[in-house]
Amino acid sequence: MPARQGPRFAQPGPFALLCAGLLVTTAAVAVLGVAVGAVAVPPGTVLAVVGHRLGLPVAAPDAVADQIVWGSRLPRVLLAVLVGAGLAVAGAVIQAVVRNPLGDPYLIGVVPGAGLGAVSVIVAGAAAGLSLSVAAFAGALLAFGLTFLLGRRGGHWPPARLVLAGVAVGYLVSAVTYFLQTIATPTQVTRILFWTLGSVASARWVDLGLPAVVVVATTAWLLLQGRRLDALVNGTDVAASLGLAVGRFQLQLMVVVALLTGSLVAVSGGILFVGLVVPHVVRLLVGAANRRVLVGSALLGAVFLPLADLVARTVRAPVELPIGIVTAAVGAPFFLWLMHAADRRRS
Helix, strand or coil: CCCCCCCCCCCHHHHHHHHHHHHHHHHHHHHHHHHCCCCCCCHHHHHHHHHHHCCCCCCCCCHHHHHHHHHHHHHHHHHHHHHHHHHHHHHHHHHHHHCCCCCCCCCCCHHHHHHHHHHHHHHHHHHHCCCHHHHHHHHHHHHHHHHHHHHCECCECCHHHHHHHHHHHHHHHHHHHHHHHHCCCHHHHHHHHHHHHCCCCCCCHHHCHHHHHHHHHHHHHHHHCHHHHHHHHCCHHHHHHCCCCHHHHHHHHHHHHHHHHHHHHHHHCCCCCHHHHHHHHHHHHHCCCHHHHHHHHHHHHHHHHHHHHHHHHHCCCCCCCCHHHHHHHHHHHHHHHHHHHHHHHHC
């Protein structure tokens, strides 16, 4: 019987090539996302606008093209890049912590909590006294805190207990969210639908600063924890035998993930399947080492979500679909394929 081959990009050389390819693809997807729309902008013009805005020695672009590229589409594409990268990293970490292939930000209550905060502001209007993004971030952290309180046992967080606590909190928070939708006006229901399924359509330059800082800082910190993450994946007993303070490390990881996810969901809505699908694809390509998984997930997420947004705004143009419809349409068939592939390997 022939020996099973390892992941194709698990070695340093092939992995570096994969990362370089994903970086180039991210840049190409970003240019494509800016160029395509109700008014097409040639890729050369897109590059000219960006170069001019960055102070490069290029001719000044047309004012209309400048407004379309710099004022509207580029912030949207860059926000999709940040959200895709951040959600993919969050999903990879959650799957490592709970040792569950279904782990994603929804599983620990962050996304349902953000939904409740946002829906509360949408329904209450100005009476809420909070902006939608602030309320979504606060709701995400509150739901996460409740999940962590319920999932704690004996000074640490057993994976199965944490998952069950997250599911319970998610259902409880969702029940309140659904109740608020029953008392919302038709206009509010439409707004709620787009928020809960996710969108980056309203992105502005001012929206990019905080997500960029959070994604870069948290991803860098998580990369430094790569060896400790590998130990944790092998089980809490093994990690403890290697000298790792399991409970403290779990708390640090999940607080970082909650802050990362909450800040992204607050500006993009409840985009699902990115944190679930992307890490699985990356592990198939690069293996189980968490540093490689984190880097690969960030880069693939930065490609996947802008592409999904491009499909969402063009497939039924001029009507725009919530981006979560596209990510679910890709994610669900992928998981069916993954189940089928797993069955074939066992047989």
